[in-house]
Amino acid sequence: LDESWALFQDAIALADRLGVSSPPSQSFVFLGMSYVLMERNELDEAERCLRQSIDLGLAGGKLDHVILAYVELTRIAIARGDLDAARTAVRHAQTALDRHPVIHITPEVDLSRVMLWIAGGDLSAATEWADATLERVCDKPESLTEPERLALVHIRLAQQRPDEAYQILQSLHDRSAATLPNNWCTCRIQTLILLARVHEAAGRRGPALDALSEALQIAE
DSSP states (O other): OHHHHHHHHHHHHHHHHHTOSSOTTHHHHHHHHHHHHHHTTOHHHHHHHHHHHHHHHHHHTOHHHHHHHHHHHHHHHHHHTOHHHHHHHHHHHHHHHHHSOOTTTHHHHHHHHHHHHHHTTOHHHHHHHHHHHHHHTTSOGGGSOHHHHHHHHHHHHHTTOHHHHHHHHHHHHHHHHHHTTTSOHHHHHHHHHHHHHHHHHTTOHHHHHHHHHHHHHHHO
């Protein structure tokens, strides 16, 4: 994280030296800085960077950056328990997505919306999304994107259906394990944490603790 932060600071310093401190491309720098700050749980500073990313992105037409920034603002709002702010962020993300459809970002917006529904106790909306999503892929969750599968796992856990959550999670778990140490570290940590929750929900405390231990080792 320290090396990532230093690289982003170098990018800002370079832009200042060249006299191009606020081009649209800088929206990606501030977006990246927010990811580092969120990993450090510095949410206020992360939000500040995200709003700078949004301002630059809107000014320069970088709506893919804007969408991702609103996705992260949703995560911050949910972490704070501010569901009204989360709803506003999701709405802005969807508005930007409607203006600039980006196929690979759409699942990220869907995951944010699902996490908001779960945080607000709206399982009916989450279940409706899950049913429609699985129907679209003919009940083959392995053909879904990573964010879509993560969303389904969260929904099945909220529905207290850990066995189904485990089945959906398994392919992500195997793929993230196969690509370490070079790729998918974040996905690996996420899937291990979810795997721990699935095991705990099914009464398997030992495997749950093993999964958490591995997640902590990778994160460290």
